Amino acid sequence: xxxxxxxxxxxxxxxGENLVLNCSFTDSAIYNLQWFRQDPGKGLTSLLLxxxxxxxxxxxxLNASLDKSSGRSTLYIAASQPGDSATYLCAVIIxxxxxxxxxxxxxxxxxx
Amino acid sequence: KAGVTQTPRYLIKTRxxxxxxxxxxxxxxxxxxxxxxxxGQGLQFLFEYFSETQRNKGNFxxxxxxxxxxxxRSEMNVSTLELGDSAxxxxxxxxxxxxxxxxxxxxxxxxxx
Numbered sequence: 544x545x546x547x548x549x550x551x552x553x554x555x556x557x558x559g560e561n562l563v564l565n566c567s568f569t570d571s572a573i574y575n576l577q578w579f580r581q582d583p584g585k586g587l588t589s590l591l592l593x594x595x596x597x598x599x600x601x602x603x604x605l606n607a608s609l610d611k612s613s614g615r616s617t618l619y620i621a622a623s624q625p626g627d628s629a630t631y632l633c634a635v636i637i638x639x640x641x642x643x644x645x646x647x648x649x650x651x652x653x654x655x
Numbered sequence: 656k657a658g659v660t661q662t663p664r665y666l667i668k669t670r671x672x673x674x675x676x677x678x679x680x681x682x683x684x685x686x687x688x689x690x691x692x693x694x695g696q697g698l699q700f701l702f703e704y705f706s707e708t709q710r711n712k713g714n715f716x717x718x719x720x721x722x723x724x725x726x727x728r729s730e731m732n733v734s735t736l737e738l739g740d741s742a743x744x745x746x747x748x749x750x751x752x753x754x755x756x757x758x759x760x761x762x763x764x765x766x767x768x
Contacts, residue, residue: 577756586659586745587759632698641711641752642688642700 545570545637549646556623557654564618564649566633571611574636577643578607578618580629587632590618623653656682659748659760667766673734676763680727680748687729688757689721692743701744704729705752733765741767 546569556562566576575594579587591600591607593616599608606619620627630650634643660679668674680687689701700713704723721731727748733740743764747757 579759584764586761587747589756589758592756634698641686641703642713643690643698643747643757644700645690645698647697 545573545635545644547633547635547644547646549631549633549649551649552647553650553652555652555654558623558625560623560653561619561621562623562651564620564631564633564651566616566618566646568614568616568635568644570637571614572637573611576607576609576616576633576635578605578616579632579634581632581648582629590631623651625653625655627651628653659746659758661744661746661760661763663763664761665764665766667768668736669768670736670738672736673732674736674765675730675732676744676746676765678729678731678746678748678760680729680746681758684748684750684758685727686749686752687723687727688747688749689729689731690745690747691715692745692762693741698745701731703752710752736767738767741765
């Protein structure tokens with residue numbers, strides 16, 4: 544069974560800092576990995592999708608990397624802003640199914 | 656393009672009742688998945704439909720069921736509600752299963768009293 548772990552569970556940083564969120568998964572036979580953000584009481588917003596054949600994806604101030612062999616992904620956020628405050632979720636799809644397997648998320652607070 | 660829409664947004668039911676939730680995917684998307692989110696368990700997969708066929712099912716009791724219509728809209732039904740069914744139910748759509756970015760709706764908040 545695929546298990547997805549996200550560290551840290553919570554993070555508080557001052558505005559302007561660069562930060563890294565970590566995601567690890569136990570089964571390296573993944574189809575793809577997706578990062579989401581969730582604002583309180585809301586649905587999920589897709590941030591980045593990395594196919595299993597890719598090493599990284601970038602969108603604006605966000606950069607996500609994928610290392611299948613070590614079962615790890617990182618989400619790098621540059622020059623953080625208070626509007627980045629949210630819960631960030633990592634999810635993988637394994638080769639044998641189509642379901643997203645989610646981590647418990649990292650709750651990020653960026654203070655002005 | 657309009658995003659994924661879910662109705663209703665909020666529901667309050669009592670134990671033993673049944674409930675039906677609706678999801679309209681992004682236009683052109685044929686795959687719809689459902690997830691349950693609770694503070695204790697996080698996000699858990701319920702089921703996934705593609706072209707009106709259930710292709711994958713999570714580890715939930717038979718009280719949870721769903722279907723997809725020819726226009727890709729999907730419904731999920733929970734019968735004999737229990738207190739533990741209180742959760743945020745999220746629907747996601749994609750163009751095809753697995754390969755593509757999944758886009759989520761705002762969710763339906765179900766409270767069982």
